[in-house]
Amino acid sequence: MTNDLEFFKAFLDGVGVFFTLYLIGYSTFLFLSVFTGSSELYRRRYLERLKNVVDEEYYLPISILVPAHNEAVTIVDSVASLLEQDYPLYEIVVVDDGSDDGTAQKLIEAFELQLSARPIRRVVPCGKEKAVYEGRIHGVALTVVSKENGGKADALNMGLNLSRYPYYLCIDADSMLQRDSLKKIALPILEDNRVIACGGQVRVSNSVKLSGGQVASYRPPKNWLVAMQVLEYDRSFLASRIFMDRFNGNLIISGAFGLFQKEIVLLAGGYDSDTMGEDMELCVKLHVFCRSNHIDYSMRYVPDAVCWSQAPGSLKDLVKQRRRWHIGLFESLWKYRSVVGRKGYGLMGTVSFLYFWLYELLSPYIEVFGLLTIGLAFAVNLINRPFMLLFFCVYAVYGCILTLIAFFSRIHTQQLSIPLGDCVKAVLLSVLELFGMRFILMLTRMNALIGYRKKRHEWGKLEREEHHRE
Numbered sequence: 001m002t003n004d005l006e007f008f009k010a011f012l013d014g015v016g017v018f019f020t021l022y023l024i025g026y027s028t029f030l031f032l033s034v035f036t037g038s039s040e041l042y043r044r045r046y047l048e049r050l051k052n053v054v055d056e057e058y059y060l061p062i063s064i065l066v067p068a069h070n071e072a073v074t075i076v077d078s079v080a081s082l083l084e085q086d087y088p089l090y091e092i093v094v095v096d097d098g099s100d101d102g103t104a105q106k107l108i109e110a111f112e113l114q115l116s117a118r119p120i121r122r123v124v125p126c127g128k129e130k131a132v133y134e135g136r137i138h139g140v141a142l143t144v145v146s147k148e149n150g151g152k153a154d155a156l157n158m159g160l161n162l163s164r165y166p167y168y169l170c171i172d173a174d175s176m177l178q179r180d181s182l183k184k185i186a187l188p189i190l191e192d193n194r195v196i197a198c199g200g201q202v203r204v205s206n207s208v209k210l211s212g213g214q215v216a217s218y219r220p221p222k223n224w225l226v227a228m229q230v231l232e233y234d235r236s237f238l239a240s241r242i243f244m245d246r247f248n249g250n251l252i253i254s255g256a257f258g259l260f261q262k263e264i265v266l267l268a269g270g271y272d273s274d275t276m277g278e279d280m281e282l283c284v285k286l287h288v289f290c291r292s293n294h295i296d297y298s299m300r301y302v303p304d305a306v307c308w309s310q311a312p313g314s315l316k317d318l319v320k321q322r323r324r325w326h327i328g329l330f331e332s333l334w335k336y337r338s339v340v341g342r343k344g345y346g347l348m349g350t351v352s353f354l355y356f357w358l359y360e361l362l363s364p365y366i367e368v369f370g371l372l373t374i375g376l377a378f379a380v381n382l383i384n385r386p387f388m389l390l391f392f393c394v395y396a397v398y399g400c401i402l403t404l405i406a407f408f409s410r411i412h413t414q415q416l417s418i419p420l421g422d423c424v425k426a427v428l429l430s431v432l433e434l435f436g437m438r439f440i441l442m443l444t445r446m447n448a449l450i451g452y453r454k455k456r457h458e459w460g461k462l463e464r465e466e467h468h469r470e
Contacts, residue, residue: 009382012373012376012377012382012383015370015373019370020391022358022366023395025358026359027395027398027399029240029243029355029359030399030402031402032243033240033242033243034235034402034405034406036242036243036246040242040303059087059088059089059183059186059190060165060166060167060186060189060190061089061090061164061165061166061167062087062089062090062091062165062167062168062169062182062186062259063090063091063092063093063159063163063164063165063167063168063169063262064082064090064091064092064093064168064169064171064182065093065095065156065159065160065163065168065169065170065171066078066079066082066092066093066094066095066159066170066171066172066173067095067097067152067155067156067159067170067172067173068094068095068096068097068099068103068155068173069096069097069098069099069103069149069152069155069173070099070100070101070103071099071101071103071173071174072099072101072102072103072106074173074174074310075094075103075106075107075173076106076107076110077176078171078173078174078175078176079092079094079107079110079111079142080110081176081177081210081213082171082176082177083137083138083140083142084179084212084213085177085179085181085182085183085213086179086180086182086183086213087182087183089165090140090165090182091140091141091142091143091163091164091165092140092141092142092143093143093144093145093159093162093163094107094142094143094144094145094173095145095147095155095156095158095159095162096144096145096146096147097127097147097149097150097151097152097154097155097158098147098148098149098150099146103173104133104144104146107133107142107144108133108144111135111137111142112135113133113134113135113142113144114133114134114135115131115132115133116132116133116134116143117132118132118134118143118162120132120145120158120161120162121161122161123160123161123266123270124157124160124161124266124269124270124271125157125270125273126147126150126154126155126157126158126161127147127148127149127150127154127158128147128148129145129146129147129158130146130147130148131145131146132144132145132146132162133145133146141164143162145158145159145162150273151273152255152278153271153272153273153275153278154271154273156170156270156271156278157270157271157273160262160265160266160270160271163262165262166261166262166263167186167189167259167260167261167262168259168260168262168265169182169185169257169258169259169260170255170257170258170260170279171256171257171307172255172256172257172309174205174309174310175202175205175256175257175307175308175309175310176205176210176307176308176309177213177257177306177307177308178210178213178214178215178306178307178308179212179213179214180213180305181200181257181305181306181307184200184302184304184305185198185200185257185259185302185305186198186259187302188298188300188302189259189261192298194296194297194298195261195297195298195299195300196260196261196264196286196290196297196298196299197253197258197259197260197261197283197286197299197300198253198258198259198299198300198301198302198305199241199250199252199253199254199257199258199259199299199300199301199302200254200257200258200259200301200302200303200305200306200307201237201257201302201303201304201305201306201307201410202233202237202254202256202257202307202309203230203233203234203306203307203308203309203410204221204226204229204230204233204308204309204310204311205308205309205310205311206221206223206226206310206311206313207219207220207221207222207226208308210308215414215416218416218417218418219418219422220418220422220425220426220429223313224429224432225312225313225314225315225318225437226311226312226313227425227426227429228429228432228433228436228437229311229312229318229437230311230407231403231404231406231407231426231429231430231433232403232433232437233311234403234406234407234410235402235403235406235407237303240355241301241303242301242303244301244351244352245300245301247346247347247348247351248297248298248299248346248347248348249346249347249348249351249352250283250299250301250352251280251283251284251287251332251348251352251353251356252279252280252283253279253282253283253299253301254279255278255279256307256309257305257307257309258279260282264286264289264290264295264297265282265286267289268282268285268286268289269285272285275328275331275332275335276324276327276328276331277324277325277327277328277329277331277332278328279328280328280329280332281328281331281332281335283299284332284335284336284339285336286299287299287339287345287348288336288339288345291344291345304413304414306414315440318441319440319441319444322441322444322445322448323444323445323447323448326361326444326445326448326449327448327449329356329360329361330361330448330449333353333356333357333361339353340353340354340357363442363445364442364443364445364446365446367442368442368443368446374388396431396434396435399430399434400427400430400431400434403430403433403434404426404427404430407426407430408426
């Protein structure tokens, strides 16, 4: 009996050491990421004040691809916001992927589009089109293609086949761009011809009001679940993406807002229709393709190019969204697992992949195992309770502070303002997000891979609300 107790005590000690190192590693990474991200935001704001940017008369022709499935509620406002871009040469291609709510018809009526006999050259495989409609609004070419349902990746491949220009921007159908977003996300490519892809900042649009492509008013959402997602988005986009940008190690360019060089994407084979995370899969694929073919390349993250996208307003929709995200993460990491640690892939193949394996994909299993072990240790009185409580309190305060730094840095550098009451609300929400929403999402991600293959081609319908535009 004594030997069993000693073994159990040694096991708990080992688990304690592992989790201490695990949390210290994550906290250190988060600190470096948030510090780097905040510094970069203020540096960019300073340069903008000095007008130390590329002259605006230089530009890239850009095709904006908008895959849509049952987006009738928001699609007209989203396209209208795209037509307000302060950019000299771009087109908009909306791909209606088998909608049954009249998504395409809404656009045809709103913008008086005409049926077109334009042929589609299939450079990458995609589903069969039903009809193509075209028009020109304020000098901007707008194309709407209605096709059979094939999933988001298949819709993006259709958009690639239809697009005219050498660079394309993919954006979600429920999203809106600020007036200067195209100009800002294109800057890294104008500054460095090695850049093949750029990701922008995605912010929650549920409570923002845009007027003429500018933020007319901003308040944190009244819905507490959505408001917690605001904090989460700001922390995640500010933290790891800016930090990994320093060593060309970003593995995700959000499908809600990403600019790509079309030729390199076509050479790599376009979007993989057999995955639920087409945005991450494409990004990792481009890393592997370029490094395997000895192409000198760079992928960048542009934190001041802003896209406003709707966040799920109900717990049911949030769970569906995060389940889909976790499956996509798993598929991409597993598909390219051979990259980990290989010499030719540099820090991207070590730091980036190990971070996503340990702190994103496997973290829910590790965290649940840790909680169960702590509960068991409490039950048999083999834990230093004061030390454990102090340790978790310090970790919680530390996490909340970094979340708030990310949130207020974004508020300040984007020249937004919120009343004192909302500042207090943000502090309370940072605690609730850490102990409430994070726990729910941990369980969601832990169960995400159960039976996922049966629904891998489904978009996952989320409830939308109308945009606030003037």
